Amino acid sequence: MKGEADFIAALRAIAHHPAARMLNDDAAVLAIGSETLILTHDMIVEGVHYLPDQDPADIAWKLVATNLSDLAAKGAKPVGVLLGYMLGENDTRFLKGLRDILNTYDVPLLGGDTVSSGGASRTLGLTAIGTATSTTVPSRTAAMPGHGLYVTGRLGAAMMGFEALRNHIPNIDNTVYRRPIPRLTEGQALAPLVSSMMDISDGLLLDSWRLATASNVTLAIKSQCVPIAAPEERRYDALSWGDDYELLFTAASDTSLPVPATRIGEVKERNGAPLLLDSNPISDPAGLGYTHN
Template sequence: MSAERAFVDSLKALASDPAARGLVDDCAVLEIGGETLVLTHDMLVEGVHVPMGADPADVAWKLVACNLSDLAAKGARPLGVLVGHMLGGDDARFAEGLGEVLSRYGVPLLGGDTVSGQAPRSWGLTAVGRATYRPVPSRAGAQPGDAVWITGPVGAAMIGFEGLRDRTGGDSTAYRRPAPRLAEGEALAPLASAMMDVSDGLLLDASRMAEASGVTFAIDSAAVPIAAPEARRADALRWGDDYELLATLPAGVEPPFEAWRIGEVLPQGEAPLLLDGEPPEGSLGYEHG
């Protein structure tokens, strides 16, 4: 983490505000021709973000989905993607998965690059979207008095991952093929004071959003929907890869679809996050990475 932090700090020093925003806030925002473009770039590395030996079709799916999820958190509609693919293994299977996820979300493949390499391999993807609402939601706008909402349960990816790891034969779809909440992001963008996707764990991402907004989030753990046994609730709140959207909405405003109110925004206190009234102990989630 310290290497990454130092590097990102160096990058931030390079970038002028608000251009630096992409390095803090997952997406870059670019005004052009009266439109607002949202751009995001994520890399996946074998053995870090996807298991060694993962089905290349699942790698392609996750590569696209995690970037589309970043667009979803901005209320942006995807215009296309550019893929960086390291050849080797089963490239045809990678192309198959890429075709599936792009077709599922109606996103064109605009271009990209193929390179030779060797394990552990890596892939990169840039997704470009058009903002459907301006200003584009950031993670820095939460206000005291807002309510904290989540678009769906956490823990499904954890259960899927464990099923794969332990070869239980359980359904691992949620882990292998996450679903970006594009429609939900568009619907929330005009309503939310802050929004982000939950990729690194609910508590960690909530803590980051609270810090970025200069407030404290009070989360009610029992109110969080989980897709895991009750005994795993604490883990589910800390596991990533679910790609639900976390949003703060002014009091009295409700999402126009089923969503869960999991807490409220308080003025900035000593800790950015309270879980059932106390700062949570131990790891809050997945630190990149």
């Protein structure tokens, strides 16, 4: 066994509950009585998800935003969060960023746990809980042949911001890298209309590959149609670096979309590879996006 994908594949043998959606989705979908809870947990690690010298207020923002993004992908309304915190050098700034994002999205802090690092690399976790807002909670498994493939926003902004921050380049906006915006309103508006939806955390191409695999379809993507926030010569990087937290979804072509989104391709019956990038079949996910090894 090696790396994230193999470990999650092994976990699938344990995660039998239908709410786990075979670990093939952004969040668990747990029906309780007449309510449907949406549950997700994401961690961030110093040096892996954020730069060691970053303002802890931004780290708090990103930790909450990346989890709310998974709720957004299921069209959920946040109910609250639980924080797993490792004490650091400026906990007051962390609390400032935490208050900022929880106030911005009106999300209560419900609890959590606090530990000291003991010298280990700093790792923070967050569990976000939401409730479904549409009767069918969008999944990754129901993309329908004939439907269009769409993305919100522009991709590559996080990559550009990261590089600017790391290399101390002024005049390049790094806000999207430091403080991503979870597409909660968009997710709720889209949820009743889409055939499938997910957020893009690991890069458009890898996450499209996952969507195609989960739905057993082929996604034909026209790379030139994807709006990017990076120089043209960085287009492939913008499509594969990740950290943009936009929504990727499929919908019937005649759907009147309630939020701005760009059609970047279409869903086809599976014929060979899960992805067709500018008509080139791609059947190996290596190099398409970010994975933990």
